[in-house]
Amino acid sequence: MERRITPRQEDYSRWYLDVIREADLAENAPVRGCMVIKPYGYRIWEGVRDGLDRRFRETGHQNAYFPLFIPMSFLQKEAEHVEGFAPELAVVTIGGGKELEEPLVVRPTSETIIGYMYSKWIQSYRDLPVLINQWANVVRWELRTRPFLRTMEFLWQEGHTAHATAEEAMEETLRMLDVYADFAIRDAAIPVIKGRKSDREKFAGAVASYTIEAMMGNGWALQAGTSHYLGDNFARAFDIKYLAPDNEVKYCHTTSWGMSTRMVGAIIMTHGDDQGLRLPPVLAPIQVVIVPIWRQEQERAAVLGLADQVRQMLADGGVRVHLDAREDQTPGFKFNDWEMRGVPVRIEIGPRDVQNNAIVLARRDRPGREGKIFGVPVPSALERVRELLAEVQQGLLEQATAFREANTHTVTDYETFKEVIEEAGGFIRAYWAGTSEDEARIQEETKATLRCFPLDQPEEEGRCFLTGAKTRQIAIFARAY
RNA sequence: CGGGGUGUGGCGCAGACCGGUAGCGCGCAGCGUUUGGGACGCUGAAGUCAGAGGUUCAAGUCCUCUCACCCCGACCA
Numbered sequence: 001m002e003r004r005i006t007p008r009q010e011d012y013s014r015w016y017l018d019v020i021r022e023a024d025l026a027e028n029a030p031v032r033g034c035m036v037i038k039p040y041g042y043r044i045w046e047g048v049r050d051g052l053d054r055r056f057r058e059t060g061h062q063n064a065y066f067p068l069f070i071p072m073s074f075l076q077k078e079a080e081h082v083e084g085f086a087p088e089l090a091v092v093t094i095g096g097g098k099e100l101e102e103p104l105v106v107r108p109t110s111e112t113i114i115g116y117m118y119s120k121w122i123q124s125y126r127d128l129p130v131l132i133n134q135w136a137n138v139v140r141w142e143l144r145t146r147p148f149l150r151t152m153e154f155l156w157q158e159g160h161t162a163h164a165t166a167e168e169a170m171e172e173t174l175r176m177l178d179v180y181a182d183f184a185i186r187d188a189a190i191p192v193i194k195g196r197k198s199d200r201e202k203f204a205g206a207v208a209s210y211t212i213e214a215m216m217g218n219g220w221a222l223q224a225g226t227s228h229y230l231g232d233n234f235a236r237a238f239d240i241k242y243l244a245p246d247n248e249v250k251y252c253h254t255t256s257w258g259m260s261t262r263m264v265g266a267i268i269m270t271h272g273d274d275q276g277l278r279l280p281p282v283l284a285p286i287q288v289v290i291v292p293i294w295r296q297e298q299e300r301a302a303v304l305g306l307a308d309q310v311r312q313m314l315a316d317g318g319v320r321v322h323l324d325a326r327e328d329q330t331p332g333f334k335f336n337d338w339e340m341r342g343v344p345v346r347i348e349i350g351p352r353d354v355q356n357n358a359i360v361l362a363r364r365d366r367p368g369r370e371g372k373i374f375g376v377p378v379p380s381a382l383e384r385v386r387e388l389l390a391e392v393q394q395g396l397l398e399q400a401t402a403f404r405e406a407n408t409h410t411v412t413d414y415e416t417f418k419e420v421i422e423e424a425g426g427f428i429r430a431y432w433a434g435t436s437e438d439e440a441r442i443q444e445e446t447k448a449t450l451r452c453f454p455l456d457q458p459e460e461e462g463r464c465f466l467t468g469a470k471t472r473q474i475a476i477f478a479r480a481y
Numbered sequence: 482c483g484g485g486g487u488g489u490g491g492c493g494c495a496g497a498c499c500g501g502u503a504g505c506g507c508g509c510a511g512c513g514u515u516u517g518g519g520a521c522g523c524u525g526a527a528g529u530c531a532g533a534g535g536u537u538c539a540a541g542u543c544c545u546c547u548c549a550c551c552c553c554g555a556c557c558a
Contacts, residue, residue, distance in 0.1 A: 004519090032550080084558070108558080143556065150557095203558065226558085293517050332518040339518095350517050360517085368518085 005340070007274050012218040017147070019268055023277040023341045026147050033145040033152035040341065041264060043285035045155065048263050049135065051187040051283070052157060055179045061131045061159060066113050068137075069104040074112035077237040081111065084204020088140040090152075106139040111205065111230070111256055114160045115238035122162060122252060124243050129172070130162040148265030149222070149481050156260035162240055162252040166231065169253035173229040176257040177210045180225035188263065189280035189397040190214050190270045191404055192224060193476060195452025200436045203256075207231035213451045213476065215404045216269035219425035221451045221478035224266045227257035265481075270400050277342030278364050280396050281389040287320040288385055289338045293331045293350035302354045310347060310359060310381055317382040319389070339364060344392045345385060361388055365395045412465050421446045421479065432475035433464035442466070442477070451476045 004022050006014040020026055025041030028034075037045065053063070069092065075082045090106040093099060107113070118130060139153045159176060163169040177194055184190045192212035202209035206228040214224045232251040234240065240252040271278040281287050292307040294300045307323055314321040322343075324334050331348070338346060348360040359381055361373040376384050407426030411417045420428055432450070434442075439450050453475050461472050 028550095087557070140558070142558095201558090209558095223558090291517095295516065327516090330516045330518085330520055332516080332520085334519090335517095336519045348517070352517080 005274065005276055008217060008272075013146075015272075015274075016265075016269060019272050019276050019340075020147050025264070025268075025277075028147070031152075033142055035147050035151050037155075037261070040285060044264050044267065044279070044283055045261055047283035047285070048183075048188070048259070049157070051183050052179070052259060053133075053135075055183060056133050056157075056159065059131075059175060059179060061133045061161075063134065064132050065134055065136070066110050066117065068107055070107050070110070070113045072103045072105050074116060075105055077112065078205045078234060080233075081205035081237075085109070085140075088142060090139045090141055107136070108138055108140045109256075109258075110134065110136070110138075110158055111160065111234055111254075112238070115234045115240060115254070118160075118162050118252070118254075119238045119240045122240055122242050125164050125245055128162060128164045128242060128252065129168065131159075131172075132161065133157055133159040146265070146481070148268070149262055151261075154261045156258050159255070159257045161255045162235070163254070164242065164244070164250070164252065166253045169231075169255050170229050173208070173210060173227045173255045173257070176255070177212065177225075177227040180212050180227065180257070180259055183259075184212055184214065184224055184263075184266075185397065187280065187282045188267055188270075189282075189393055189400065190224065190266055191397065191401040193452065193454050194456075195454040195476065197226075197452055198436070198439060198450045198475075200439050201450065203228045205230065205233055206256075207233065210455075211452050213478075214266050214270060215400075215407060215427060215478075216266070216481070217272060217403075218269075219407050219427075219478070221427065221449075221476075221480040222262070222266050222269070223451075223480070224263055225257070225259040228255060230254045230256060271342075271396050275336075275367070276340035278396065279342035279344060281344045281393045284342065284344050285320065286322045286338075286341075286343050287389055288314060288322070288345045288347060289334075289343045290321065290323045290347045290349060291331050291334045291338070292323070292325060293348060295351065299351045299354075303349055303351060306354050306357075306359075306378070307349045310349065310378060313378075313382055314385060317386070319382070319385060335362075345388050347381075347385075361385070363388060363392050363395075365392050365399065412463070414466050417442075417448075417465060417477070418446055421448045421477075426478065427451070428477040429474055430465040430477065431462035431471050432466070432473055433469040433471035434466045438466055448477045448479050451478050451480060 005018040008015045023040065024038055026035045026037045029036050075085065085108045089108060092104040092106065121127065122130060135157050137153055137155050142150050142152050145151050161172050163172060181192050181194050184192045192214045194212055197209040197211055208229045210227045211223050212225045214222050216222050232253055234254050235251040241249050242252060244250050268277060290307050290311055292303045294303045304325065311321050311323045344364050346362040353359055356375060357378045358375045359378060361376055361384065363371040408429060409420045409424060409426060410429045411420055417428060443449050453473060457472065457474055461470055464471050
């Protein structure tokens with residue numbers, strides 16, 4: 001047997017690239033740093049999109065679309081914003097064969113052009129809040145890229161809202177952080193830590209940035225979604241003002257929040273094992289694959305007949321099911337193939353099952369025979385499959401949570417911190433009262449960054465592991481993508 | 482931008498020191514036998530050897546230049 005996927009232990013980033021190739025999710029494009037998302041990978045993204053879009057509607061947001069090109073001067077209106085993004089801008093200077101009067105930036109994010117429009121749309125407190133989301137591609141000129149995790153062009157949604165008061169805007173910021181966490185946990189089965197970013201790590205132009213941080217299979221952290229409270233920074237830069245009930249002109253308070261195709265990378269790296277991908281049933285393009293098995297020609301029709309009957313039953317019940325009737329592949333090959341592609345549940349139907357009017361169920365989150373259930377009566381198939389899908393969904397979340405807990409360490413001094421990062425890896429929870437400079441030094445010396453200050457903070461006071469100062473503030477540190 | 486490496490059928494590689502008919506594995510196509518955990522046999526298709534220039538009777542192989550990609554570093558919402 002040829003080994004197609006490098007074991008995680010041997011080389012984690014090779015494993016990641018192998019899984020993407022073997023599961024047929026994406027491949028590199030002829031343009032450096034860009035990728036082609038293939039149909040199977042794109043369907044996972046569509047699952048992410050649908051899960052988020054439904055939640056956005058439920059929280060009162062509407063979709064709209066703003067242009068890809070942004071006048072360079074717009075970015076320059078917010079000092080911190082342009083400074084943060086300048087190094088990774090793609091700029092169009094020629095159009096229609098002629099040098100442009102003003103260069104156009106290919107959007108790295110849309111705060112500026114949306115701010116510009118909001119200033120025209122908003123006159124009165126009666127126009128507020130404005131709650132808009134856009135699904136779009138953005139471009140950031142990255143030096144080091146990895147499929148899904150960091151590419152020069154990526155797909156995402158960016159929500160942009162404007163509110164009358166700081167309180168309302170802050171509520172919105174945290175509400176959308178909750179939406180992301182809910183999606184990550186319930187749909188993607190990824191346990192995440194909600195937290196606030198340090199000043200060093202926050203969005204260029206934000207007052208405060210919030211994040212959901214997830215732990216990948218190698219113990220590294222991944223920022224899986226962010227929500228920013230922008231204060232009135234962009235309102236001042238773009239003149240987003242309204243007339244309040246007291247007849248006073250006031251600046252709006254704005255927010256922005258985004259989740260990207262990086263989420264697909266998070267799913268791969270949270271759940272994947274040495275067999276390949278493992279997909280949470282809620283997002284799996286194919287939730288159940290049926291593999292028919294026959295030995296002799298006369299068994300064929302009966303097996304395929306039952307297989308199709310079961311397929312129809314499940315499809316009618318709303319299950320995303322696929323019957324793999326390929327005749328040029330053996331059942332064994334198909335088992336491995338669909339495991340590699342992460343399908344949560346497999347049904348095996350052979351001559352023996354036809355005789356018993358039963359099927360065999362196998363779950364992806366438990367390897368080999370242990371995950372198989374024999375002799376499931378056909379009439380109860382739909383019900384049993386539904387139960388099993390729910391169990392797999394739950395099982396993946398539990399496994400990921402247990403892994404994160406097992407790889408989260410508490411430290412109280414810098415020496416231990418360095419040891420843990422170097423040897424054990426994973427997340428470090430520690431009291432922190434250091435400065436941005438201290439943070440930079442830690443990154444330099446250990447490659448670990450301050451991922452976030454979790455929203456759940458302890459009551460007790462402790463001592464900063466670096467400075468020894470008394471503080472109530474806990475921070476999470478880790479190496480990150 | 483600095484250091485290192487690699488470019489040969491779709492993919493992974495050998496061939497290069499020592500110049501002489503371009504090969505192997507996987508994949509692909511056809512036919513047959515197979516099929517409860519990655520099947521096998523036979524037949525077949527497919528290569529501007531990254532590009533340009535040079536040396537030579539003869540270049541994948543030697544020389545010069547160029548390009549692309551990968552890894553490490555620097556940089557980084």
